Amino acid sequence: MKPSERLYQKAETIWHASFEHPFVQEIGQGTLDERKFRYFMVQDYLYLLDYAKLFAFGVTKADDEATMRQFANLLDGTMNTEMDLHRQYAAKFGITTDELAEAEQAPTTTAYTRYMLHASHNGGLGELMASLVPCAWGYHEIGKRLVEKYPDAVNHPLYGEWVKMYAGEEFAELADWAVNLMDRVMTGKPEADMKRYEEIFLTTSQYELMFWEAAYHQEDWPRFS
Numbered sequence: 001m002k003p004s005e006r007l008y009q010k011a012e013t014i015w016h017a018s019f020e021h022p023f024v025q026e027i028g029q030g031t032l033d034e035r036k037f038r039y040f041m042v043q044d045y046l047y048l049l050d051y052a053k054l055f056a057f058g059v060t061k062a063d064d065e066a067t068m069r070q071f072a073n074l075l076d077g078t079m080n081t082e083m084d085l086h087r088q089y090a091a092k093f094g095i096t097t098d099e100l101a102e103a104e105q106a107p108t109t110t111a112y113t114r115y116m117l118h119a120s121h122n123g124g125l126g127e128l129m130a131s132l133v134p135c136a137w138g139y140h141e142i143g144k145r146l147v148e149k150y151p152d153a154v155n156h157p158l159y160g161e162w163v164k165m166y167a168g169e170e171f172a173e174l175a176d177w178a179v180n181l182m183d184r185v186m187t188g189k190p191e192a193d194m195k196r197y198e199e200i201f202l203t204t205s206q207y208e209l210m211f212w213e214a215a216y217h218q219e220d221w222p223r224f225s
């Protein structure tokens with residue numbers, strides 16, 4: 001069994017819960033409250049800024065040119081293709097560049113990004129891939145499944161572009177790269193290492209689910225003034 005198959009099996013119930021989450025289902029049905037989506041876009045933009053740093057760690061941790069190149073491609077894909085979608089949505093919602101720059105990470109965004117950065121900064125390439133694959137692979141799975149279940153979702157005036165992005169060819173390629181790289185890095189690693197990767201993969205999968213939940217309820221820090 002490939003490492004990606006083993007990790008997928010472990011996380012399958014969590015991934016299923018993410019797909020079934022009301023935030024995701026309501027995107028598919030086109031009924032999601034716009035305020036929830038707007039919140040999500042801002043938090044996801046902040047999330048992606050940190051996520052992109054994982055790919056930069058990858059460039060420094062890679063020990064061959066082909067892997068360096070792959071990480072550079074993933075970094076470029078995230079900052080210049082995926083985040084363009086967020087910038088376009090921000091413009092659509094009237095969110096200014098200043099507002100984006102000043103936005104503050106909500107509790108789950110902080111917890112998730114600090115966890116990923118810590119696990120990959122302190123680990124090797126295996127830990128790094130275990131941290132980041134549930135994001136890239138998970139979003140592509142969600143996009144693909146949404147299109148299967150709700151073929152009209154791609155035509156929605158507000159959410160259509162989002163669905164097309166994650167179900168689309170370019171993002172599929174990015175997710176494939178990440179999964180193949182993860183398999184290459186993890187294949188042949190001792191069981192003790194695989195157990196550590198499994199724990200990280202499960203944790204970031206759970207944070208993915210929590211990210212939908214946070215957006216659905218527009219989670220915020222306690223405010224006393």
Ligand SMILES: Cc1ncc(CO)c(N)n1
Pocket residue numbers: 044047048082134135136139208211
């Ligand atoms: C929280 C989150 N996970 C994964 C992706 C896909 O890159 C994203 N944009 N946001």
